[in-house]
Amino acid sequence: MRHFSGWMRPAPFAIWVASICALLGAISARAQNPQAAQGPPIIKSIDVQYTGPGTVSKERILAQMRTKVGQPYSDQVVEQDIETLYKTGSVLNVRIFAQPEGNGVKVIVAVQTRSIVREIEIDGAEQVKAKRLRKEIKLKLNQPVNEQELDEARQKIVEVYQGRGYNDVSVQFRVDPIDEKRGTARVVFTVNEGLKGAVRQIHFEGNEHFSEKVLRKQMKTRGKTLVYFLDKSGRLDEVQLEQDLDKIREWYQNHGYIDVQIKDTRKERTKNGPMILTIVIAEGPQYHVGKLTISGYQATSEQKIRALLKMKEGSVYSPKQLRDDAKAVADAYGSGGYVDLVVLPEGTPAGPARIDVHYKIEEGDRSFVERINIAGNTRTKDKVIRREVLLAPGDVFNTVRVDTTKKRLENLGYFAKVETYPEDTDIPGRKDLTILVQEKRTGSLTFGGGFSTIDKLVGFAELTQGNFDLLNWPGFTGAGQKFRLRIQYGTERKDFILVLTEPYFLDRRLALSGQVFYDEANYLSAQYDQRNYGFAIELRKPINAFIYATLGYQLQDVDIFNVDPSASEAIQSQEGSTVESKIFSSLVFDRRDNPLLTRRGQRVTLSPYIAGGFLGGDTQIYGFDLEGSQ
Template sequence: MRHVGPVPISDSVILANAQTKAGQQTTRTALGQDVRNLYATGYFTNVHVAQEDVEGGVKVLFTVQGKAKIKEILVKGSEKIKASKIRKEMELKVGEPLDERKVVLAQKKVEEYYEKAGFEQATIRYDISIDQQTGQGVVTFNISEGPRVAIIDITFTGNDHFSKAKLQKQMKTKRKWWLSWIVRTNVMKKEQWQDDLESLRDFYRNEGYIDIVIKDVKFDHINPNQMYVRMTLVEGKQYQVGHLDIRGNQLFPSAGIRGDLKMTEGKTFGPKALDKDIEAIRDFYGAKGYIDAQVVPVKQANVETGRMDIVYEIVEGDISYLSKVSIRGNTKTKDKVIRRELAVKPGDVFNMVKVKRSKERLENMGYFSKVNTIAEPTDVPGHKDLAVEVEEQRTGQLVFGAGFSSVDSLVGFAEVSQGNFDLFNPPFFTGGGQKARFRVQMGTMRQDYILSFTEPWFMDRRLALGFDLFRSESQYLSSIYTERRTGFDMHLTKELMPFVSGRIQYGYQVVDIVDVESTAPQVFQDEKGERSESSVIGTITRDTRDSVFLTTRGNKTEFSVQAAGGPLKGQTDIYKLELRSQQYFPIPFTWPTLDKKHVLLLAGGSGVVDSYGDNSRVPLFNRFFLGGPNNLRGFRFRDVSPKVGNLNTPGNGPGAYNPDEPVGGGTYGWGTIEYTIPVIEKIRFAVFYDIGFVNQDAFDYSVGGYNDDFGFGVRLDLPIGPIRFDYGIPITTDGYNSRGGRFNFNIGYQF
């Protein structure tokens, strides 16, 4: 072993990376591999091997030149961006081998960082200085920042058919606006700019302007820190579909195939629409088992007439049947958990549309980071196997956190959950497709303990069976008593039709009203102590929302019926009916700087509760209240309700009547109109109007005592979850509520 320069590692480590050993035969191939292995360690700049004939064999000499180690990383010329921020962008560390390839990579990362910050003219050069005696090197980055350049506007000429705002919306690079200092979209980023140009071309082509040309782009610097971008377009002629023909189809008539096509004669021609129609023809055949059908579009453009003739050439192939399904890659998840989500089974026609639907189901389970479905040939003509390949991901979570809301104040929580639970697979309890969760939540105004379990395929049917055990203590419901609940429920849920599910639930709980103030009105004194409830609840839900957290379109409507007591026993005899609905409308208007839709929400609900049998009243915990962050946001939580005198109010003598303590009612109605506007990515602004009433008696829909409010708010889509801030201002009150505004803070967008 011979070293030139610094010695980065010992000879023993070098020999450990070489195949050549003393006393063994050696070849040129083996020596070449040794050289490659030593280079691969990353410690050497040069490696040379030579052999010399000696008595009894050969002598092998490795000559290695070690890389210097990084002693220091210097950043010079960074005046507008701190050197510490620049170093964070590099993947260089003091003490590691000095690899010039990594230095070049660090240089590119710094260039990209400056580009994103708006310094399009910044130049970065590096210099490496090595002390051969010590084997240490200094890497110096010399930066010439130049001015930070903001794009004042992006203008177009030749755009005869589309507005400036419409074209700007296709681009990620934006003009300067009042929040540019946060989102940094008004700076020139070279790679993004090329993507923007291609996005403009794609937009025009999909609108039928196939011959679009971006003729010229000028960057007009009006001063060192500002510029205009001016683009010249030649749109060309818009193409419509002319003659459309289908050829090669022997098994199915053309009329049946054409029925699935969207881009027909007279419609605007576009590449994206063409791809969708090709996929539609493949799905037409794939749904019938012809999974090898090929579709080739032949296009003929007529520049004079602006017509695009299309011929779909089809090679139908033979029908295929499914022989067997194999599952691969699942080390934790049981085969049956995957197979039960498949919409195809052996012996069926190989329906490729159902295979795609099966793939989507598996992806939506959340168990796998990747799902592939592959049709594999077999030795039997006309038969194929289906291979389902999955890559599993973590499905368990252990979460700790703390939060604050305007209702229950400061709260801390811990939760452990497993989305792929298996009750009968100790000691890891994973792989069965069940769901389990245990949550502890404690705060200044509440304590909650919840254990939940769900088997989504009860008795191997698409029928979800679950149960919940719970214990809670709530002080935020009222200022004059505390409510404790202990109980359980069992429930069955089944999909009745697309987007519609039904749920039946039996629950038993004991509600204990404690710490009632001695001077509280009699209605609260009567509620003091324990009361059991045994009830059945039936619920029908229709849910077509596009997202649970940030909904932009769709509807959720829920109707429930509850019956407690009677043959179910318990100390509570009541029935309750409740209907709630939310409808979301995307509004086709966007900020010129942000491609996000405005959303209009219409929401509302109504409910009735009453006692029956020997019970003359509905318990406090079953009555309706409004007010707070989820309905009437201009009023205190649960403050919209019939009220009784609170004898503990300061300044009032014994027996004085002060109607400000809510007791709940037997009928309520509530409605909301909310309009949200995107401000920047992950932030939306909201304006709203709420109206509602709560009346004492069941089925009393008189609205003379209604309350309403208006207000504004902010919606944040953060990694910890969606958060909303609202400020509501009462307009009309029932005479017992304050007209002052209310601030509400809560997690979640939905009502």
């Protein structure tokens, strides 16, 4: 037994050989099974399965997808494919999933397509021809059924009828199948015209503290005017009427009448058809502020906070003023860097027609700017954006300046969307300011033609770019420069102008503008023609928020030609070419709220100029212009 036991004990050399063989076997097994170390399975085939009729071909569905045969299967790509298929508007429901197939997967696209519109019917249209309504709704045949487009078409029919005085009109639509196997359908609009008669007047009952004129100003629904075909007055839209009633409630509540109610809205027709709206109001009592308390402040005093509030103890209680006061407190804190501030205004009933107001303040920590990050600008240069930013790294994180920065970027006209928000950093008391922009098209090409008694026949073409870059060939965009080229040619006039403006010359708030022009006019007089051509440069410098100054130089040649022999000696003496060398300037005070649609504000311009003298040229003149508008 002792000999048998010794034969079973392995030698050290045998153990070493066995270990090597086991290691090599493991490596060999791993090499023979590479699937264990590989990523997602490979797509072997794609099958499109239809629920109902297949109105979209398999080839068209596969062409919209990024999932392809031979590629690794990806859930993320599948989600994008589903989103893309929905965006086509031809798919009602879609589901994409994978099934094992051999050493890969088979992708199943289960899809339910939309029916195709083959016919459009309009029932009940008597006062307006169905042919006219079809032109207005602009629905196309042989397109997938789209509920949103059908509802827009329904609303368009309602607008057509309301424009003709049928304010009681109602329109419904339905989709009827024609051939279910082929997936074709018929859209039927059913019109209930109602009685004709536009809204003539709007009256109020129960309005003791506000006149009908004041309340009507809160509404978009209006009585019919002489220009009803332009301002769409006299129409009754139930949705708009509900919004108008909400505006009236809001108006009353913002003036202290918190319990105001709209009791009834009567619609009465006269014998001839026009409608009279009567809105019955129960105003209720006017509420006032009882006690006003503030809590949670540490970095400032209650006295300073109360100074910011316009709604004080004893004042008329107004939800709007409550929000405005909370915003004023938030801006005051925000200008000091309290980015995480929370102001919670609360109103609590405190007896008959009395409300106590409490402001709960959560200050948070004061923050400073660590970095300014800009994202989303694929064309616009960083410096064009940064020069509009009113903060710099190390500054107090002033939220008021951040809001102003956002408005300045929006006013550039380069971006469809501008977002600004703070981001936490690893450094206590430091936050990054992130500016996220979404760019939009800033150039345009327009052309046209016309005829007038003065210009006669004339055509024009104009190219503009609001975000131009002279040195960025071939795109020529991104530097924030302004470019304009206009050519106008007609039987009585010929014009050419090329303008380029650099709003931040030498990276300063100094705008430099240059232009080259050529103007030829045959309509100024029956006795002569005139041609002006030359160039001008101008500098513009803002002095403060409302005042700016300009200084420029212009050199032009004024040519009088084709002078009638019967013209006066004064006109004949001007025949030929005259050179004008002029320096011009201006000082402008502008406090208008909007340069185009001005509702309030003033603009005053003082413009001195001088030509000739030490400037040379043939024209000797000096003077000034003073203009003002209110």
